[in-house]
Amino acid sequence: MDWKEILSQHGYRLSEPRKRIMKLLANTETALGPQQIHQQLQGSNKIGLVSVYRTLDLLLELGLVTVVYDSQHNPGYMLGTIGHHHHIVCQNCSKALEFSGSDDINELVLRVEKETAFKVRDHILQLFGLCPECQKTLPQRA
Amino acid sequence: MDWKEILSQHGYRLSEPRKRIMKLLANTETALGPQQIHQQLQGSNKIGLVSVYRTLDLLLELGLVTVVYDSQHNPGYMLGTIGHHHHIVCQNCSKALEFSGSDDINELVLRVEKETAFKVRDHILQLFGLCPECQKTLPQRA
DNA sequence: ATGTGTGCAAATGCTTTGCAGTGCT
DNA sequence: AGCACTGCAAAGCATTTGCACACAT
Numbered sequence: 044m045d046w047k048e049i050l051s052q053h054g055y056r057l058s059e060p061r062k063r064i065m066k067l068l069a070n071t072e073t074a075l076g077p078q079q080i081h082q083q084l085q086g087s088n089k090i091g092l093v094s095v096y097r098t099l100d101l102l103l104e105l106g107l108v109t110v111v112y113d114s115q116h117n118p119g120y121m122l123g124t125i126g127h128h129h130h131i132v133c134q135n136c137s138k139a140l141e142f143s144g145s146d147d148i149n150e151l152v153l154r155v156e157k158e159t160a161f162k163v164r165d166h167i168l169q170l171f172g173l174c175p176e177c178q179k180t181l182p183q184r185a
Numbered sequence: 186m187d188w189k190e191i192l193s194q195h196g197y198r199l200s201e202p203r204k205r206i207m208k209l210l211a212n213t214e215t216a217l218g219p220q221q222i223h224q225q226l227q228g229s230n231k232i233g234l235v236s237v238y239r240t241l242d243l244l245l246e247l248g249l250v251t252v253v254y255d256s257q258h259n260p261g262y263m264l265g266t267i268g269h270h271h272h273i274v275c276q277n278c279s280k281a282l283e284f285s286g287s288d289d290i291n292e293l294v295l296r297v298e299k300e301t302a303f304k305v306r307d308h309i310l311q312l313f314g315l316c317p318e319c320q321k322t323l324p325q326r327a
Numbered sequence: 328a329t330g331t332g333t334g335c336a337a338a339t340g341c342t343t344t345g346c347a348g349t350g351c352t
Numbered sequence: 353a354g355c356a357c358t359g360c361a362a363a364g365c366a367t368t369t370g371c372a373c374a375c376a377t
Binding site: 116133142147150151158161170172178 | 312
């Protein structure tokens with residue numbers, strides 16, 4: 044089921060701004076903030092910054108979009124795939140990739156539940172580093 | 186080495202606002218935002234909101250304080266201990282506890298490096314759930 | 328035809344900056 | 353005494369809200 048169907052199934056309309064924002068996100072491999080999205084979309088016919096905010100809220104609520112933090116921990120938005128995923132973000136060019144990794148932290152979760160007596164129900168996990176391209180480009184460091 | 190020594194070693198002074206903010210953080214088991222800190226400190230002699238911002242920036246830079254996200258992913262500040270630590274945060278009362286856990290994700294990091302060809306250098310990891318008290322208080326759910 | 332969605336303008340709220348006075352060291 | 357630090361007021365931005373018009377359905 045693609046995003047257009049999800050929209051209409053929830054009673055929302057398929058408007059021009061929504062189409063253009065989704066298309067932009069689909070073609071971008073870094074997380075974008077509201078301002079950046081707005082700026083990128085100034086080309087043909089203008090789209091209001093307010094609509095960007097409202098559209099992002101909606102897409103987030105529908106789970107079509109995910110929050111991804113850049114290397115300075117500022118939030119941005121990316122297209123999300125179904126299921127629980129995490130992201131690895133390049134500290135140099137901000138390119139982000141998904142990886143599935145819930146299983147790998149199960150052991151950790153169990154240990155922490157034992158240690159702290161908390162009941163774990165959710166988590167944030169994100170990796171940062173250098174993408175293949177930036178590893179080549181940048182000078183080596185420790 | 187305690188925080189007062191760290192301050193002076195870096196050429197910073199031990200002022201009243203800094204003392205009071207550190208003391209508040211030391212006595213709080215949830216992450217606090219600038220506004221909340223300012224509000225909590227209105228009792229005796231007043232302290233400016235601006236000083237709260239500047240002090241937090243400084244403490245963060247010196248590594249005396251860490252950013253911890255609440256269950257809605259809003260950032261707050263907590264006293265940090267030395268070394269790499271993570272937090273588990275109660276979704277109900279926001280109480281947060283540290284746990285040491287870098288080792289546990291090494292395996293995950295290796296797998297992702299292999300999968301993505303990224304070089305991993307840092308990460309964000311935070312768990313959310315219910316603290317022992319809130320588990321008792323709240324009605325059970327799935 | 329109907330009511331959701333958009334764009335504009337204004338309001339709101341958090342954070343930063345400038346500057347003169349205060350108080351650590 | 354000297355200079356970092358504070359507090360106030362104002363500036364700066366990002367985000368939200370209200371409202372009349374536009375356009376999906």
